[in-house]
Amino acid sequence: MTLFGVLAGVAALSAVGVVAFGSAVRSALCLIANFFCLAFLYFTLNAELLGITQIIVYTGAIMVLFLFVIMLLNLGSPQFLREPPDFLKKGIGLLLGIMLFGLIGSQIIAPLAKNEPVMASAGTVATAANYGLVPRSREDFGSPQAVGTALFTTYVWPFEVASVLLLIGIVGSIMLAKRKI
Amino acid sequence: MTIPLAGYLGLGLWMFVVGTIGVMIRRNPIVIFMCIELMLNAVNLTFLAFARYGAVSPNMQHGGMVQSSMAGQMIVIFVMAVAAAEVAVGLGIIMAIFRLRHSIDIDEMSVLRG
Numbered sequence: 394m395t396l397f398g399v400l401a402g403v404a405a406l407s408a409v410g411v412v413a414f415g416s417a418v419r420s421a422l423c424l425i426a427n428f429f430c431l432a433f434l435y436f437t438l439n440a441e442l443l444g445i446t447q448i449i450v451y452t453g454a455i456m457v458l459f460l461f462v463i464m465l466l467n468l469g470s471p472q473f474l475r476e477p478p479d480f481l482k483k484g485i486g487l488l489l490g491i492m493l494f495g496l497i498g499s500q501i502i503a504p505l506a507k508n509e510p511v512m513a514s515a516g517t518v519a520t521a522a523n524y525g526l527v528p529r530s531r532e533d534f535g536s537p538q539a540v541g542t543a544l545f546t547t548y549v550w551p552f553e554v555a556s557v558l559l560l561i562g563i564v565g566s567i568m569l570a571k572r573k574i
Numbered sequence: 575m576t577i578p579l580a581g582y583l584g585l586g587l588w589m590f591v592v593g594t595i596g597v598m599i600r601r602n603p604i605v606i607f608m609c610i611e612l613m614l615n616a617v618n619l620t621f622l623a624f625a626r627y628g629a630v631s632p633n634m635q636h637g638g639m640v641q642s643s644m645a646g647q648m649i650v651i652f653v654m655a656v657a658a659a660e661v662a663v664g665l666g667i668i669m670a671i672f673r674l675r676h677s678i679d680i681d682e683m684s685v686l687r688g
Binding site: 394397401404405408409411412417420421424427428431434435437438439440442443446447450451454455458459462463465466479482483485486487489490491493494497498501502505506508524525526527528529530531534535539540543544547548551555558559561562563565566569570 | 576577578579580581582583584585587588589591592593594595596598599600602604605607608609611612615618619622623625626627628643644647648650651652654655656657658659660661662663665666667668669670672678
């Protein structure tokens with residue numbers, strides 16, 4: 394419980410930091426902290442392989458790419474791209490965000506949070522009554538063996554499509570980055 | 575004491591809303607990309623929480639539950655792949671625009687406005 398509280402608190406605060414900091418480098422560092430906390434939250438959900446993948450892919454590859462582009466564009470200096478205070482836009486954005494938060498929170502999360510634990514009779518844990526209170530997947534559902542078996546049997550066709558998508562991404566970014574083909 | 579599903583969903587909702595606000599109010603396209611990453615990660619956390627806590631289905635057998643918990647993880651893997659491709663192409667576009675105009679203020683890029 395305390396572990397989840399600390400991780401979720403740091404993740405929520407660093408998510409705010411991504412938006413609130415003026416300099417892009419500070420936003421990127423906040424995002425790295427957020428992704429680390431998310432990886433440990435994946436560990437608490439027993440999804441070990443995805444937590445490690447989160448650290449490798451996001452903080453290892455994507456955030457390095459972000460920082461690389463920030464350094465390349467020299468956006469770190471604060472006088473570059475100064476954002477003039479636009480209170481109307483910020484106000485409308487905050488208002489719409491709060492409305493979205495209230496809508497989803499009141500319609501989806503509040504009914505789930507009101508669920509009281511019901512004593513299951515004779516080992517029937519998988520009733521709809523205590524839904525969302527106890528983890529119901531298998532303990533090892535996030536192990537590399539289980540994920541790999543599912544990825545290369547049931548989901549092998551989406552896996553191939555994802556590889557083609559990555560190939561298209563590579564070719565497209567090279568096309569964009571070169572001055573003359 | 576186990577964490578209820580609503581805790582993870584609440585954190586995911588918070589991160590998604592913060593990312594949405596960032597996309598709306600920021601003008602630096604790199605920060606907007608970071609906010610999109612934040613939203614994708616919030617959805618990933620939601621998928622994994624639902625995968626761990628199971629889905630409501632009246633006639634769900636044990637095998638079906640294993641399958642549904644795997645589906646959540648699979649879609650997280652594919653979201654990660656799509657996010658990687660999107661970041662590569664998007665940052666390439668930002669670099670190309672910066673070479674062309676020497677400015678990346680997103681409010682000044684209104685050439686494609688109809």
